Amino acid sequence: MEPITINNLTFAYPGQAPLFKDCNLNLSSNWKLGLLGRNGRGKTTLFKILQNRLDYRDQVQTNLKFGYYPFDVADPDDFVWNNLSNMVPQLEQWQVERELNLMQTDAALLWQPFNTLSGGEQTRVMLACLFAQEGIFPLLDEPTNHLDQAGRSLIAQYLKQKKSGFIITSHDQIFLDEIIDHTLVIEQHQLVLAKGNYSNYFAQKQQRDNTAISTNEQLLKDIHHLKQVRQTKQQWAQQAENEKKNNSHADKGFISAKAAKMMKKSTIMKGRLDKAIEDRQGLLQEVEKVVPLTINLQPTHHQTLLSIDKLSLIFPGHPLCSNLSLKVANHEQVILCGNNGNGKSSLFHAILGDFNGTQDGQITIGSNIKISVVRQNYLYNHGSLQNFAKNSKIDYDTFLNLLRKLGMARSTFNVPIEQMSMGQQKKVELARSLAQPAHLYLWDEPLNYLDTYNQEQIIKLIQEVRPPMLIIEHDKHFIDHVATQKIQI
Incomplete structure (x- = not known):
């Protein structure tokens, strides 16, 4: 087992808000880890950071050598095997054929031009190349894309039987449930590491969201009430000030003192209410918001x-x-x-x-x-x-x-x-x-x-x-x- 230790990781693309800020993680190379999160949250970026392909602040410590899927093919017009052997000279053909056999895939694909393979066949060949290499820790970025249902089932079974660990991203929750034993989720403002598969994480997330929604509703009611109280106090102070201005026959000294007293109370109360409102707004938790989509469908008389x-x-x-x-x-x-x-x-x-x-x-x-x-x-x-x-x-x-x-x-x-x-x-x-x-x-x-x-x-x-x-x-x-x-x- 080799650890992956991340200390105070901070990273942002130029001109954009940080994707990671002061993040700390301890991961194990034994885990079959699902890396989850909404689009644009930094999953592929984290893969690039692990491979030292991006400049970041502070430390990522590990002795692992990472391999990444998908990789670029130098000459798509050339045979698959020629591309693989040129990229990894130490690779033996029998090693790749062994992995293809485990995926129930014909090794004859190695002797076809790469660009004649379907998307699913290209996926299997790349995975075979990656897992055939010794001493490589795989980072698998969306391997389910372009795979048909039979292909996804085969790849799930293939990865499930692997004794070594890997990190994988995919948005196919059924596929992930079959293979991963830990999840690392990039949420809006935190990284959540948990034991279990996608369904375990999602059930916990729903519980947290439901609690957050209930808490938010109460906080919003409190904020609304405090704003009403603040407005009432300000109106009282303003009424006292107006009374001083408009009542020409009253005791000016008494009214001025009263107005000043009301204004002072109002100012103190406003400060307290502002602080109470600010404190409650700081407690509001962000929940993933999903809004309905629209489509520009045009009517037609055609049946x-x-x-x-x-x-x-x-x-x-x-x-x-x-x-x-x-x-x-x-x-x-x-x-x-x-x-x-x-x-x-x-x-x-x-x-x-x-x-x-x-x-x-x-x-x-x-x-x-x-x-x-x-x-x-x-x-x-x-x-x-x-x-x-x-x-x-x-x-x-x-x-x-x-x-x-x-x-x-x-x-x-x-x-x-x-x-x-x-x-x-x-x-x-x-x-x-x-x-x-x-x-x-x-x-x-x-x-x-x-x-x-x-x-x-x-x-x-x-x-x-x-x-x-x-x-x-x-x-x-x-x-x-x-x-x-x-x-x-």
Whole structure:
């Protein structure tokens, strides 16, 4: 067992509020630790600090050598094995094949060009490379992204059987419950370390939030009452002063003394009340606030917005889906299910008219139907939010309002999109789609990188508005709550 000791850690990006301030932690390399927290709270930043990739104040002490998922591939056009062996020269092929076998994955993937692998296959290859190395402590940043349900189950079983520890981030609570034994949560103003899985933490968090809400309600009542008392005292003092000014026949000396006495009492009382109000406001605890989202859904007379009949998609030497038929009717949410590499994202490209392979069959879109898309790959979003909104032809104020509802801090609004965290970039992509006027929505894995609070926001929005949607998603909780129809590819 090797400890990870963090003493008085403080870190802030230039021009932004601190993500960490005087933080102290003692972690064990034996733990399968889930690193949790809302988007933008600093999970990936903490991973970078552990790897000495960022300048920070004070100490992180450990003898561990960290390995990070996902890593950059030097030449995506080259074979997988060539990329892995060039990156880690001491790596033996049999070691990687052993890990792939534990994930029930064909080792033949090593001899395919990296860019021909599906997102799920790339995930497995990277994890195999990481765990094949001796003396490496893995930092796993969102490995469930792009994994289908079968893939998530396999990876969960693979990680569960590992005897060594690791730190992992994921927003799939079912996945985390299966594998982690400790949680480290970056909350609004504190780090919370606890034994147990995600459900254990969340149950404790709800108890703390419920207590905080009850306490806050009483404190707010006290503050309201104290403000009323303060106002009454000030009115009495003002009345005495007005009596002195307006009563020309009264005893001026008596009234002046009375007014001065009242004013003095009022000043003393105001100071006491101000202090009491300030003390109570300081006790107010912040609870995660989740507000409803909005969507710019446009009305349409079409009953069927999208129809696909006997569609087949083929890349050269790589058949995808075949003989696929489906319809998306008004107020219907159709979920595309299936294993990675079966052509779900390619189907979206075919619908939008930019599929690069061969297709056969019929795709029919209702006349004048506007489609809004959430893409799986949105790395080309860049620049300021204002320019992005202008180029996307969406209302800037509506766009920013949606980002705030999704939990993005106002301080982030001046950060270029390409410098945001992956979760924040995903919120930009999602907010753009929500702000666009549209009749039909094509969303490709909308939950990737989004925290559980955002996931619940999206579920409630879809349940209440029921916009016509074709969605690719692997999260079972989401599918069970929003799908009106499931299509297996």
